[in-house]
Amino acid sequence: MMDLTPPKLRKTPDGNTDxxxxxxxxxxxxxxxxxxxxVRHPQVEELFQWKQADxxxxxxxxxxxxxxxxxxxxxxxxxxxxxxxxxxxxxxISEVLQTLGEVRQISEDISGDYKLDTSKSHVAExxxxxxxxxxxMYLTSSWLEALCTAEVRFLGWVYQELYGRSFQxxxx
Numbered sequence: 001m002m003d004l005t006p007p008k009l010r011k012t013p014d015g016n017t018d019x020x021x022x023x024x025x026x027x028x029x030x031x032x033x034x035x036x037x038x039v040r041h042p043q044v045e046e047l048f049q050w051k052q053a054d055x056x057x058x059x060x061x062x063x064x065x066x067x068x069x070x071x072x073x074x075x076x077x078x079x080x081x082x083x084x085x086x087x088x089x090x091x092x093i094s095e096v097l098q099t100l101g102e103v104r105q106i107s108e109d110i111s112g113d114y115k116l117d118t119s120k121s122h123v124a125e126x127x128x129x130x131x132x133x134x135x136x137m138y139l140t141s142s143w144l145e146a147l148c149t150a151e152v153r154f155l156g157w158v159y160q161e162l163y164g165r166s167f168q169x170x171x172x
Contacts, residue, residue, distance in 0.1 A: 006025055006157065008161070009158070022077065026073060036150045040069055047068075048067065051139070054136065068147070075147070080155070086162070090169075093152060097169050099144065099148055106137060110129070116129075116138075
């Protein structure tokens, strides 16, 4: 029988979060939580590969990731490393949550305006958009929506584990 309880984060002797336990927790979420596992969906992977190619074609200086799952993993590990206090992590998650709301609205507006079928490939559906700018905006927003959804869900859980209380976004 599968354990439906996420593994606990462990601490190192010096009080830091044990990286192995963080990796185990992320793997658990990728296998058991649909909001985090979203990065493994073929349509999300297609969006990610499109974004990587678009960044390269437009000279965006970005690190090349193998896949969407790797991008999520590196991103959450980096976010936790850089946001090493409750206040910093709360601010970071709040910013990602705000970004999620913004990109979700952009995706919904564009897909609604042009009657795109969001159950199909976003990349294929974006071909229906009349301008390159709208295609890039729609596809970038769709990718960021998936990434931010996974990141907020996972980091929200980690926040709760680290600080003993549920994440509550900053209201600014």
